[in-house]
Structure formats: C-alpha cells, structure tokens
Amino acid sequence: MKKASLKDIAQQAGVSTALVSYVLNGKEKETRVGEAIAQKIRLIAKELNYQPNHLAKSLRSGKTHTIGLIIADISNPFFANIARVVEDEAKKNGYTVIIGSCDEHAEKSWDLLNVLINRQVDGFIIVSCEGSENQVHYLKERNIPFVLLDRHFPEIQTDFVATNNYKASYDAGIHLIKSGYSKIGIMAYKSNMYHMEERVRGYKHALRDNHIEFHDAWLKEVHFETMDSEVRTAIDEILASEQRLDAMIFATYGLAINALKYINELRLKVPSDMAIVSFGQAEVFDLYYCPITYVRQPLEMLGKTSVEFLLKKLKNPEEGMKQILMEAKLIARESSKAKAVAAG
Amino acid sequence: MKKASLKDIAQQAGVSTALVSYVLNGKEKETRVGEAIAQKIRLIAKELNYQPNHLAKSLRSGKTHTIGLIIADISNPFFANIARVVEDEAKKNGYTVIIGSCDEHAEKSWDLLNVLINRQVDGFIIVSCEGSENQVHYLKERNIPFVLLDRHFPEIQTDFVATNNYKASYDAGIHLIKSGYSKIGIMAYKSNMYHMEERVRGYKHALRDNHIEFHDAWLKEVHFETMDSEVRTAIDEILASEQRLDAMIFATYGLAINALKYINELRLKVPSDMAIVSFGQAEVFDLYYCPITYVRQPLEMLGKTSVEFLLKKLKNPEEGMKQILMEAKLIARESSKAKAVAAG
DNA sequence: ATAGAATGCTTAATCGTTTAAATTAAAAAT
DNA sequence: ATTTTTAATTTAAACGATTAAGCATTCTAT
Numbered sequence: 118m119k120k121a122s123l124k125d126i127a128q129q130a131g132v133s134t135a136l137v138s139y140v141l142n143g144k145e146k147e148t149r150v151g152e153a154i155a156q157k158i159r160l161i162a163k164e165l166n167y168q169p170n171h172l173a174k175s176l177r178s179g180k181t182h183t184i185g186l187i188i189a190d191i192s193n194p195f196f197a198n199i200a201r202v203v204e205d206e207a208k209k210n211g212y213t214v215i216i217g218s219c220d221e222h223a224e225k226s227w228d229l230l231n232v233l234i235n236r237q238v239d240g241f242i243i244v245s246c247e248g249s250e251n252q253v254h255y256l257k258e259r260n261i262p263f264v265l266l267d268r269h270f271p272e273i274q275t276d277f278v279a280t281n282n283y284k285a286s287y288d289a290g291i292h293l294i295k296s297g298y299s300k301i302g303i304m305a306y307k308s309n310m311y312h313m314e315e316r317v318r319g320y321k322h323a324l325r326d327n328h329i330e331f332h333d334a335w336l337k338e339v340h341f342e343t344m345d346s347e348v349r350t351a352i353d354e355i356l357a358s359e360q361r362l363d364a365m366i367f368a369t370y371g372l373a374i375n376a377l378k379y380i381n382e383l384r385l386k387v388p389s390d391m392a393i394v395s396f397g398q399a400e401v402f403d404l405y406y407c408p409i410t411y412v413r414q415p416l417e418m419l420g421k422t423s424v425e426f427l428l429k430k431l432k433n434p435e436e437g438m439k440q441i442l443m444e445a446k447l448i449a450r451e452s453s454k455a456k457a458v459a460a461g
Numbered sequence: 462m463k464k465a466s467l468k469d470i471a472q473q474a475g476v477s478t479a480l481v482s483y484v485l486n487g488k489e490k491e492t493r494v495g496e497a498i499a500q501k502i503r504l505i506a507k508e509l510n511y512q513p514n515h516l517a518k519s520l521r522s523g524k525t526h527t528i529g530l531i532i533a534d535i536s537n538p539f540f541a542n543i544a545r546v547v548e549d550e551a552k553k554n555g556y557t558v559i560i561g562s563c564d565e566h567a568e569k570s571w572d573l574l575n576v577l578i579n580r581q582v583d584g585f586i587i588v589s590c591e592g593s594e595n596q597v598h599y600l601k602e603r604n605i606p607f608v609l610l611d612r613h614f615p616e617i618q619t620d621f622v623a624t625n626n627y628k629a630s631y632d633a634g635i636h637l638i639k640s641g642y643s644k645i646g647i648m649a650y651k652s653n654m655y656h657m658e659e660r661v662r663g664y665k666h667a668l669r670d671n672h673i674e675f676h677d678a679w680l681k682e683v684h685f686e687t688m689d690s691e692v693r694t695a696i697d698e699i700l701a702s703e704q705r706l707d708a709m710i711f712a713t714y715g716l717a718i719n720a721l722k723y724i725n726e727l728r729l730k731v732p733s734d735m736a737i738v739s740f741g742q743a744e745v746f747d748l749y750y751c752p753i754t755y756v757r758q759p760l761e762m763l764g765k766t767s768v769e770f771l772l773k774k775l776k777n778p779e780e781g782m783k784q785i786l787m788e789a790k791l792i793a794r795e796s797s798k799a800k801a802v803a804a805g
Numbered sequence: 806a807t808a809g810a811a812t813g814c815t816t817a818a819t820c821g822t823t824t825a826a827a828t829t830a831a832a833a834a835t
Numbered sequence: 836a837t838t839t840t841t842a843a844t845t846t847a848a849a850c851g852a853t854t855a856a857g858c859a860t861t862c863t864a865t
Binding site for chain 3 (some may be wrong): 144174178
C-alpha cells in the first residue's frame, strides 16, 4: 500500500488538491471552505492515514524545520549530554536535529557543514573546533543563521551561548588555595581557542590574586590527538620536578580521565598525593574512589538557550545579535578537600 | 547571495537545465553532451559553488539517503556508542542518520517512528523497547525496510543483529563460579523483553550446570523508571537476608551504576564484600577503585552489521531475511577476582 | 540525391505541496 | 432586472531536480 498524497484525498473527495491543502492546514476559515466538504476531506484523510510529505513541504516553503548541530567531540560526555538537551528542546518546538561530530578537526567540520547545507537545514548550532573561523565567516556571508555554543571567537561578531570560563577557572584556583594547596598546576589542550585560553587565564589570576608565583612548568599543554601519551609524560614531569605540585586543575574531561588512569597505575592517592579539580562532568567523577571536584557548567541552560536563540533568529532574521556568558558552579568533593594541616 | 540552482547555471550557460543535470551527474557520455558545453557547465557550476538541493532530488527519486535510528535509551553509553558507530558507517556509505531516543517508552517510540516516516527516511535501525511489537508489525505491513538492533522479538520474523545474551550471561555465571563464588544473584529490569529474559536464563543455567540451587530471592527485578530507589531496596534486601550473596551480576549498565553508587555509600568493598560482573561498558568500569568485570558486547560489529543489512535491503528489497547473533566476551577484572580461599 | 543513423540539444512531465489569482455560482443591493 | 458582493471552488505556477521523448542538425552510406 503506497502512501496517500493530497491528490489521492482530492480524488476520493472529488475536489481539487487546493481545498484539501487548505482544510488540512486549518485554513478553512480564511479560504472559506464549505463545512460539509471540509468534514468529508478530514474524514478521508483519516481513513487513508494521510501523512504529509515533508520533502515536498520543505521544497515549497524553503524551510525544513531541521537544525544542524555540529559538535567538536561527541565522545566527551559533556557534549553528548548537551546534544541531548538541544535535541529535546528542538523537538519540543517541532524541529529535528541532525548531529555531526567533527572530532576536533576543522576539515571534518567543513565537510559536515556542506553536507548539512545540502540537506537544507534551516540553521546551525555549532561547538566550534580550532581553525574553523573561516567556516563562521562563510556562514555569515551566506547569511545562514547560526549560534555558536560553548566555544566562540571573541574577534568575530556572532551570536553565542557559552560559559564564563575565566570565572570558572578562577573559582577552581581559589577553591584549591582556600583548601590549603599552594603548588597548583593546570593541564590544558595546546590550543589557541578562546575558551581554553580563558581557563588558563582564570587559573593564573587566582594564583596572582593570592600572591602565589606562577611557574611555567605548572602549565602543561598537550595535544588533543596524542593526549594518551602526552598526559603521561606531563604527569611524569610534574612528579620528577623538585617543585612537586600538590594539586592540579584539568581543563577538560578527557584530560582528567587520562590523568586519573595513569595516577591509578602509579598508585598515587587523591587528594593526599595530589588534589584534583576538573572541568567536565560525568558519572566517573562520582564513582571514583575519591569523588572528583568538578566545575559544573550550566549544561541544560546552555543547550536550551542556544536553541532558543536560533529559533528566534529563524522566526525573525532581523533580530539583533544575542550573546550570553553563563556562570559555572564549582562542586566541591573529596578530591580537593582541605589539607590536614591547613585551615578547614 | 542566494543558492545557485540548476536553472541559474543553465541560464548562464545558455542551455536547458536538462543538459546541466546530465553533465553534473556524469551522464554526459550516455546522453551525448558536447564536450565544449560540458566544460562550460562544469566551470559555471564551480564558479557559482553549486550545491544540489537534496530535497528536490529526494522528492523526485523517492530516496532521501537518510536512515532513522531509534534507540531505546541514549543515556546508556553502550547505546550512545553504538549510535556513533551506526552514524559513522552510514556516513561512509553516503547516508545521513537521524537519531531519536524513546527512553524506553513505546509511545515515544511510536511518535518518533511517525516523525521519521514523514521525513521520508529510507529505512530504520531500531533498538526496540518493551511493548513496541505493534510498531514492528506496522513497518512490515507498510513494507518499510528496517533492521532490529541489539534487541529483537523471537516471535516476529524480522531482520536483526543482536548479541547472544544467553551465552554472555551464562559465561558471566560460570566465571563467578569458577572464581569461587557460589551465592550469586542477578539484577535485571522487570521486563518481558527477550534479551532480558535471555540474560536471566543464561545465569540460571550456569548455576544449574554447576549444581547450585537457584533461589527466587537471588533474582532482583526492578523497573526502569524507578530504578534509583528500587536498586537500593533490592540491595538492602540482599544484605538483610540470611542467605547473604557474595556476588552479583548486573544485567545492564544503568543498574550497575546505581548499585555501585549505593554500595559505595554503604562502604561495602568490592569484591571482598561482594563480587560484581556487569553488562555494558564504560569508562566508569575502568576508573572505579576496583575495576569492574564486564561483558563486552561486539559494539562495533553490531552497529556496522546493522547498517550493512539495512543498506543491502535498500539496494535490493527482495533480499532475503538476515539474522545474526554475535558473541560477547567477558572481560575479567578485579571486581570478580578469585576468592582468597578458593582455587586461583 | 536521399534515406537512415548519429549527434546534440530542448521540451515537458513528474515528485507532493502551497497559494495567488481566476472562475463560477449564488445572494444581496441597487 | 441589473449590478455588486460574497462565498465556494478550481487553475496553474512554483519549489529544484530528473529523465523519457521529441526535434533539429549533421554525417554516413547507398
């Protein structure tokens, strides 16, 4: 049994497709369709289990009610969760989301962008990866609506929804200092992306404001692709140095996971051998023998707001630029508890 | 600047859209397009950065090159990962995947099904939830191609790709018994889904084959929606009973996570207080103070094969029914290590 | 020279909708 | 008895692509 189309209904009802379209779209009033014929049309539609063809609708209207979501790394649970939020929120508004992960590769991101543009998505929500500025410019030029999520480029004027990473990292530093730690390192991705730089900057300022001198060796930058080995090397270096750190901030979930694995192998104890605060959030942090203190980003709000911004823009393309920085919250757990000797 | 269409190219080249279509689809030979004009068309297409409109193509061809993937619970990392595999594999073959999670609700699954059918997906890959048999029948009647993934209904003849859950669970039981445990419980979802029943059956047979009497109190069934509290109650009961269990099998990842959280709260030690084997896989199991023994399902193969089956069916709808059961592998870790007194 | 084949291109229908404009018929106003 | 309004419906173009069929040319063979 083939799918029923407007035509089929029209034939059965003995009317033109226009009438059917009007009735089924609730425009009977404006277009003055007779009550009797309207009833008949609705009945036949139900009988044939009519389902409109989205392709045809979209082709005609130029709107697909589809959002392209490009995520820098879907294997990161933070992003996976944010994707869920975006999907749910979009669905609530009658939009479908097509998700793609570029795995932190600008090239892949570019491919995705094109595939999704071909698929006629109405707009994009993008967690940008390094080196994708040109793509942002492209979207602006082509006048394709989009919102940057979680990461943005301060030098490009765009809509965005992101976390105040500077503040989050600053808070993490302050928290460790207040808990009695003073030799505090940070591990981050080697990257010139703004959100990463902000995390390092916040950490540095926390030290500075507490008259702790920052040493270059305290900042460990590793490459995303070769994280596995570089994290180990970095931790080896930290342990070998005379200035033995007593606490570390991990700027991302992935770094923390890799580091924790290695720390376990080395039989180091958290927090006595090393206190830890990490960005990102996941069940792992709860179930680790020593629950990990982490920076909780307003995941739900980030996702929802990004959808909200985009949909507003889709409804009214003239809408002004929307930018928002949301505050993260430090969730203190065992992994950063006050040093025995220090003040509680 | 608006998107260029075939018409735009045709106008610039001073030819009909037919020629442009032929050239850009590589049919110049069959349709005998002049070499000079073909060159010109290709050049103009490049200049205008022509991107074909998928909607129009699909409307015409009846093929969207889109697969609907309905997942029972995307918050389960096993499913999240399998979704990734499906997506990657589909992309390799030029297909886009639209993912939806029904959160184990048949009703939601039904909605998703309809939304995706409206979107004209070419076929489905489905991780079914309880009570969705009617949906499977519907797809069969409507002759819409689909493959069931991970879960299937033995009483309905369909294509499917799944794990041999009976064997996996049997192996888990044997492993615990060989490691010296004898009072072995299992926690599962209260469900009459086949995959769940098979897991319980496999466990029971492992006991039987080793002359261990199964007690009803050893099987704890909890509801998916109220898992949080019911898992706790179940564990409380186990601890309170005179027949104190020394090992447990968790039939799903979600159950294991909830149980481990509670076990931690109770300060029980794994495996000395209770050995554990769990289905599912995730980083948590690695980073837990005592790495968790788990059943590794052939995630990659499951995902890839399901795509393969579906695409074959799309290419040739007359293709015969394909069913496959894949073997899981038990990954032994600390959480089920041999009891001190028992044989190593 | 001329039928027939080969070549190169256009026409027009089609997929399933939407919607402005045209048409017709009936009712109301003159 | 006309004209004007109002109501109810149809027509047809459009969205952007594909493709079978048709129409001119030019070339080849008789």
